[in-house]
Structure formats: structure tokens, C-alpha cells
Amino acid sequence: MVIETTAHVLFDKIVEEITDFGQILKNCIGFASDGAASMVGSKNSVWSRIKTESPDCIQMKCICHSLSLCIEHAFSKLPANVGFLLTEVPLWFSNSAIRREEFKSLFKIMNPVNEGNVSLPFQTLSKTRWLVRGKVLYNILMNWEELLGYFSTCEAKLSISAKYKCRLLKEMLADRINYFYFLFATPVVQEFEMINSTFQQENSDPHELSKELMMHHQSLYERHLNKDGTYKTLENVDFGAKFIQEINNFTLTAGTQVNKN
Incomplete structure (x- = not known):
């Protein structure tokens, strides 16, 4: 001791x-x-x-701590907006049952069929819990439109001190670039945390753990590097199917609006 x-x-x-x-x-x-x-x-x-x-x-x-530090270091390279949303959105609801209930009511209105199928964005980020960041990212991403709707309508009844943060969060959620960062980062972080949780299990097979870690490394390697170790061109980088689909839709929509104008 x-x-x-x-x-x-x-x-x-x-x-x-x-x-x-x-x-x-x-x-x-x-x-x-x-x-x-x-x-x-x-x-x-x-x-x-x-x-x-x-x-x-x-x-x-410690493998678990090292994996967590990899994610923390990677996040330091992302725009500050991403970290701000990741921290401030859950904090907005954390100490107010009224705000949580207001969001739940709005969620039900916006999702009358899928009510309850998506985790709500109330879980807060923690530096000491290594398997939380991915959940917080996912919860915000899956509730992105609902959060934008909430922060677009709640400002009027807030105190003066809370109005500024509400407006700031609304503007960040309305910025599609921030959405794309979440769309890109969420599956990558979840993959890291899945490997992390595997290493935290009791009585795991060391050989299987080694294989999982090597497969994870190979997956990350092949996303942005060629077999000879050189970087892939931007067009060939594997950003994930959902990210590519959303980017293409956004590009087509933006192009259509420009042509109309």
C-alpha cells in the first residue's frame, strides 16, 4: 500500500x-x-x-490504455467543434430533468414510428472510462436532426446566460461539415472501443486477442495506405460506405441548388 x-x-x-x-x-x-x-x-x-x-x-x-490514448490523440487533430459538441450536448441535459423530458417529447413527435429505438444523447463524456466516447458519438449522431430541432426551438424560454450556448450548439449542428466529422469518426472510435472491451474481458485467449489486434491494425492500415506503405490518393481512401454515401448526396444537393440559382 x-x-x-x-x-x-x-x-x-x-x-x-x-x-x-x-x-x-x-x-x-x-x-x-x-x-x-x-x-x-x-x-x-x-x-x-x-x-x-x-x-x-x-x-x-497497458493495451487498453494505449488504445484509448490513440483515440484521444486522434481527436486532438480534429476541429474544436467536434470536441465541443461531444462535451456540451450531453452536459446541456445532464443536470436538467426538464430539458431531458422536452427532448424526449420532441423526439416522439419527430419519430412517431421509431420511438425508443435510438439511445438518447444524455450520456456524458468521461476521461476515466475508456469505452464511453464511442457511445457518446453514436448517440449524438443518431439524434442529430432531433438535436438540431430542439436547439432551434428552445432558445426563447431560456435564461440570458443559457441563450448563447443554445445558439452556438444550434449553429454547430446546422453546419453539415460537423455532421460529416461525426459520421466519419463514430465507426472508427467504436472499432477501437470494441477491441478495447475485448482486452478487458476476463479469461480471454491471448492468441485470439493478438489476432484481433492484428486484424484491427490491418484494417486501419488498408484504409489509407497502399501495400507498399505509401499513402493512398484521397479518392481511394476508405472513409466508410455511409460517409461516402452522405457526402455524395450532399454534393449532388449542393450542385442542384447552385444550378437553380
């Missing part, structure tokens, strides 16, 4: 435990941990200390 989680304290505790088992750190052949800076940073971490004592030791980061 440790009170502090600094690299120094954790390293000393590891050495103490190893010594209690009659071993020495120099014999360590592998070190597995999450990706926290105090654990695996290049300087002044548990790993840097272990590497000094045991140069032949191999580092093995």
Missing part, C-alpha cells in the same frame, strides 16, 4: 516487494503498467529507474 503515487515512492515499493520475494531488480525481464507519466515517462519515472537497474528489461504498456 502506498500513500503517494510519485515515481520515487512507487519505485521504492516495487523494489521492496521484489526483495521480499528473494529477487533483485537486475533480473527483471518485463515491466507492464498503464501509460501515466509517473510510470513510463522518459525521465524520472518508475520505468526510467527500472531501465537503469535492468537495461535488458522490456516495457509493456
Whole structure:
């Protein structure tokens, strides 16, 4: 048990435990941990200390944490609008039962036949829960038109402080480019999280887990790279069937409107 989680304290505790088992750190052949800076940073971490004592030791980061960090890094490359919608839409409803009920009522009106078939966009994003981002993306994407309808009609009865955010969310949802980013990102993130959840299962077959991870890597590779490792042209990149279909429909509609004008 440790009170502090600094690299120094954790390293000393590891050495103490190893010594209690009659071993020495120099014999360590592998070190597995999450990706926290105090654990695996290049300087002044548990790993840097272990590497000094045991140069032949191999580092093995947590697969689940690494997959989550891949998604987090990828999202940092997307426009800020995507992250804003992902955070602020669920937060808008999180502390207000009235807002949730108003959205549910609007959803029923807009979907009289499919009522209840789609998850509502109330689940909030969490940095500590690795399998949430894909669900939040999906819930917002599946309720995109309903959310646009809601934020287009709710501004009048809001307080002054809430009007600005409501208007901002409405404008972002009305921007089709933001919709396309969600359409592209959602299946990719869900694929990462599916692999992540597989690795979190108990009593899984290591061989099968390795195969799943390799298939996932190959799938990502083939979407944007040729067999020789060169980047595909934009026309040949696999953005997903639904994304391509929606882009083509949008292009045709925009072209028709331009011709009419």
C-alpha cells in the first residue's frame, strides 16, 4: 500500500516487494503498467529507474490504455467543434430533468414510428472510462436532426446566460461539415472501443486477442495506405460506405441548388 503515487515512492515499493520475494531488480525481464507519466515517462519515472537497474528489461504498456490514448490523440487533430459538441450536448441535459423530458417529447413527435429505438444523447463524456466516447458519438449522431430541432426551438424560454450556448450548439449542428466529422469518426472510435472491451474481458485467449489486434491494425492500415506503405490518393481512401454515401448526396444537393440559382 502506498500513500503517494510519485515515481520515487512507487519505485521504492516495487523494489521492496521484489526483495521480499528473494529477487533483485537486475533480473527483471518485463515491466507492464498503464501509460501515466509517473510510470513510463522518459525521465524520472518508475520505468526510467527500472531501465537503469535492468537495461535488458522490456516495457509493456497497458493495451487498453494505449488504445484509448490513440483515440484521444486522434481527436486532438480534429476541429474544436467536434470536441465541443461531444462535451456540451450531453452536459446541456445532464443536470436538467426538464430539458431531458422536452427532448424526449420532441423526439416522439419527430419519430412517431421509431420511438425508443435510438439511445438518447444524455450520456456524458468521461476521461476515466475508456469505452464511453464511442457511445457518446453514436448517440449524438443518431439524434442529430432531433438535436438540431430542439436547439432551434428552445432558445426563447431560456435564461440570458443559457441563450448563447443554445445558439452556438444550434449553429454547430446546422453546419453539415460537423455532421460529416461525426459520421466519419463514430465507426472508427467504436472499432477501437470494441477491441478495447475485448482486452478487458476476463479469461480471454491471448492468441485470439493478438489476432484481433492484428486484424484491427490491418484494417486501419488498408484504409489509407497502399501495400507498399505509401499513402493512398484521397479518392481511394476508405472513409466508410455511409460517409461516402452522405457526402455524395450532399454534393449532388449542393450542385442542384447552385444550378437553380
